[in-house]
Amino acid sequence: MKTSVFPRGARPLCTLAAVCAATAWGAAADIAKPTVTRTELGFYGLPSVIDMPTADMMPDGEFAFTASTFAGQTRSTLAFQIAPRLMGSFRYSSIRNWNSDGFDTYYDRSFDMRLQLLTETARRPSITIGLQDFIGTGVYSGEFIAASKSFGDSLSITGGLGWGRLGSYNPIGSTGTRPVTSPDEVGTGGTVNSDVWFRGDVALFGGVVWRPTPNWTFHAEYSSDAYVQESEQRNVFDRKSPLNFGAEYAVTRDFKVGGYFMYGSEIGVQLQVNLNPARPPIVGGQEPAGSPVYQRPSRAEAPELYSTAWVSSEPTRITIRDALADALLAEGMEMEALHLEANEATLYLRNKGYRSGAQAIGRSLRLMSTVMPPSVDTFTIVPMVTGLELPSVTYARSDVEKNVIEADGAEQMLAIAAFGTDPVAPGADDYAPKVYPRFTWSLGPYVSTSLFDPSNPFRMDIGVQLTGAWQPAPGWLFAGTVQKKLIGNLDQNSTPSSSTLPHVRSDYTLYNKYGDPGLRDLYGAYYFQGSSEVYGRLTAGYLERMYAGVSGEVLWAPFDERYAFGAELNYVRQRDYDGGFGLLDYEVATGFVSGYWQFTDDFFARLDVGRYLAGDIGATLGLERTFANGWKIGAFATRTDVSAEDFGEGSFDKGIVMEIPIDWFLGRPTRVTERVVIRPLTRDGGARVDVPGQLYQAVNDSRKYSLEEQWGQFWR
């Protein structure tokens, strides 16, 4: 019997329409997991025979990056298995010799979604419905229903019906009239093309995949894509045949190469790299073992050990404090303060080392057991972030001694944990030396990229940045960062912004051009709290590369709940392009009320409603798939009162976010996370100021559901 210990949370009732829809999809996709999963991806970067889709799903949580090219058409796709039966993808493609619409090489961004309606059984095939390029300019727009059936492990056959692009060759009929997206009206994109879905000509496609060995697969298909524009109208290539053939070789489980003969005239190649958060490249837990728990002799055996005389000895107290501080530091944690009494000790802990808050608590308890005099019966740990006291946890020392050597010790420690949300602030004498005031600095590399500019889709700067931070007292932080580019070409984009809105973001080319070397930020912040569920922040200074001003934030994050609410108010002025202290004339009040909701263990939603940098009013909805080890991938979209026309290309602000836990690559713990935001376009509508040190990220890890999710590492 194999079971997960800490049960998956119940799915709460849905109240928010968009989240509901996503939940419903998620739920539908959860009912029965696919019986077969495959990572045989085709030219669109999703499960395919070659150019035609199959009904396959990838393993849950799988990421796949593919780059494929034939006949001057290159498609780079990031595909993600959002839920067991739901997948999505973002694609960036280029078509050479397009020779119209003002483009020589035409660049295109597109999004796809697929949902598996039926899983495969011994008798029936799996059936999947898919939308291709459903939100972009529509160049690749198409829909399909596909059925795939395996015959043993080595053979599978797919057949399907396609519309749009996938219904353009040899149609067998039609379902209504598909509104024309003619080549001359490659639109501004960004709108959901729902009026064309499953309309117009419909054609049959099909294919077969043969897997004679674990590493080799062979593919043959009949394509229902006539490549009307590329082949008939623009002479990008000559489509001589509907048949495609290919062979793929898996170099490793996660790296594949393929070669193809396409449409009777062209050679194609493809590379594929896969990754799954549940399958780390390096096994975790390689950090040195945590300390044993010192088992005290009983009071009856050694009553003299239980003397409390030490309490009145200042040197002894200092010895205890310093010994614990050193031991914590050796395990990547820091003591902010220690409050000692004859029978209890409270450790104010900065967990710099462990992604799992539970692991930090477990390790700290063990170290406390080795340092604290036997009379100390009760251990309390208060996690600290920028002077904020996060929810505390208290244990009887005897429970620590008992449960460290119980098979179910981690579960027991969760069951008996006494959490508190009204921690007492440390006394003035309790602070560890050299904690306040403290100056820290770091010098390291930075990388800055610019994607999807038509004249050069990938630009990058590499440079060095020097950061300094001064913490004079609990809650106070003064910090700044300067950057100097070493090499790069971001400044070569000289396309001026043609935005009709205030240029709140679209002048980034000017910042890239004139902003080196530059002061990235320089600010002071004060953090305060009402309890360990209500926090506040005030920040003033040069907040980010483009804005300076003041920012205030409050957050209510109830310990026991999976939701939180916050509000942020900023008054900012645009900074000069040169990265110095100068300011431009544009100023604006911007602010939001925000709701955060981890509505299942796997999905997180965030809604921000308010006023954006250009003075536009609207809302941003973000949805993320979250993983217990810190991986996150999601998408966001912002609609404001700026019209699609005024917004310009893309119609509204949207993008993809990824959070990558660095410990996943190391096999040893660290809290460092790389956050990547990919926007197809940077425009001025729906833009927000990027204030450093926002509260939700800082405090969320110490809430109960976050702790529980990683509680299995308590005694790690």
Place this chain on the structure above:
Amino acid sequence: MCTRLSRALRFCAVGLVFGLAGCSSEPTGQAPDQLLAQVTGSLFSSGNRETSEVRDISELNRAAIADVAIPLILFELPEQGVATTLKVWYEDGAFVYWRSADGGSVIVDDGVVFATRGIGWDLMAAETRQTAALIRQGRGGGYSRSYRHLDGLNQMIVRDMSCRLERAGSETIVVLERRHPVIRYEETCQDETLAFTNTYWAGSDGFLWKSRQWIGAKLGSATIQRLIR
């Protein structure tokens, strides 16, 4: 202070140019820049931990440890190519925490493995008491035994194994050139998806001179030999 800082900066500059590594005054060594080089390293390494200890182990013989006066075990994971000697770190009654020089640890209850740490894919905890008690009493029996591991998402997975311990007979074993008359115990465990056998070689007083115990699906079984009692 000033000289120290400038020397540190010079060192950083060299690191930046050659390795894209940074440096920081952060005492916990957890600044993002400091981790970058390690990440790059891990992506290009072959994956698992180094097993340089193995070379030393092949030269291990009784003469080499003749002047060691403390308890010592040899811990091997044959499927991983891991072999290392461990010293006692802490004793708590029947529970002994053994530790290797590189921070790995094995915790045993009367010789029965309770947990491992610092190897990767570690055994987080296993029930030990019934196995240990039966061996102490020199008899067999049936019982259930739970094993806890972490999966790739670091979430705890519990396996409840149904086990049976049997006294399999008397024999003489050799542990690093020393002969020990022992009783062999075989413990067979299974659940719906997995079965394994643990073997314990115990002296007449129940002391485990040698054992072969399942650690986990990823690590396989470990062989533990007591070199010095």
